[in-house]
Amino acid sequence: MxxxxxxxxxxxxxxxxxxxxxxxxxxxxxxxxxxxxxxxxxxxxxxxxxxxxxxxxxxxxxxxxxxxxxxxxxxxxxxxxxxxxxxxQYMPKQLSDEELSAAIDKAIADLGASGMADMGKVMGVVLAAYKGQVDGKKASGMVKAKLST
The missing domain is CATH 1.10.1510.10 (Uncharacterised protein YqeY/AIM41, N-terminal domain)
Incomplete structure (x- = not known):
């Protein structure tokens, strides 16, 4: 249905x-x-x-x-x-913090992202791959933390 x-x-x-x-x-x-x-x-x-x-x-x-x-x-x-x-109730199951972190790590590795300039690309890949399963604010914070280190 x-x-x-x-x-x-x-x-x-x-x-x-x-x-x-x-x-x-x-x-x-x-x-x-x-x-x-x-x-x-x-x-x-x-x-x-x-x-x-x-x-x-x-x-x-x-x-x-x-x-x-x-x-x-x-x-x-x-x-x-x-x-x-x-x-x-109508939304797909949200990714856990561990799953989201792994998805971000994979996107960073696949894109070869190295700095904050690549944040938009990484966010685009993660949000497209897990449509409706990711909180944008949480993902943004994690991506920032990973790219700024």
């Missing part, structure tokens, strides 16, 4: 079960998908594009969660955390 069909099916189930958080999250996601379909003048989207939209929504939730946490708004931070948990 495609990711798009799974989201539609889960939305209907959540609506019937009156799961308000899941309904809200999936409604936002379905809107983002519909907007992308209109932009591309397409009848459907590939799973990769849908995954990209899910990752974008998850990143927005993470950023909001961080901001609310800094501002001391625990009530709003909890809402964002709940929504993020719902979105993460």
């Amino acid at each position: 495609s990711l798009l069909k799974q989201i539609d099916k889960d939305y209907i189930e959540a609506y019937k079960a009156k799961a308000t958080v899941k309904v809200a999250v999936l409604r936002h996601l379905k809107t983002a998908i519909k907007n992308r379909m209109v932009e591309e003048k397409a009848d459907s989207l590939s799973d990769d594009v849908v995954l990209e939209l899910i990752a974008k929504q998850a990143k927005q939730r993470k950023d909001a969660l961080e901001q609310y946490g800094k501002a001391g708004r625990d009530d709003l931070a909890k809402v964002e955390a709940d929504e993020l948990a719902e979105l993460e």
Whole structure:
């Protein structure tokens, strides 16, 4: 079953079960998908594009969660955390720190990267190879640490 069909099916189930958080999250996601379909003048989207939209929504939730946490708004931070948990069900399993470190080491070796000037190339290779499985901030920090030594 495609990711798009799974989201539609889960939305209907959540609506019937009156799961308000899941309904809200999936409604936002379905809107983002519909907007992308209109932009591309397409009848459907590939799973990769849908995954990209899910990752974008998850990143927005993470950023909001961080901001609310800094501002001391625990009530709003909890809402964002709940929504993020719902979105993460549709994301592929994230790489562990060890797996990410190994992937970065391999990309550095394959590219022959030697300094910070090669950071963009390394990040591009890692993010493309592990689409949706890598947190960009974490990967960026690791790449910087490895290239600056």
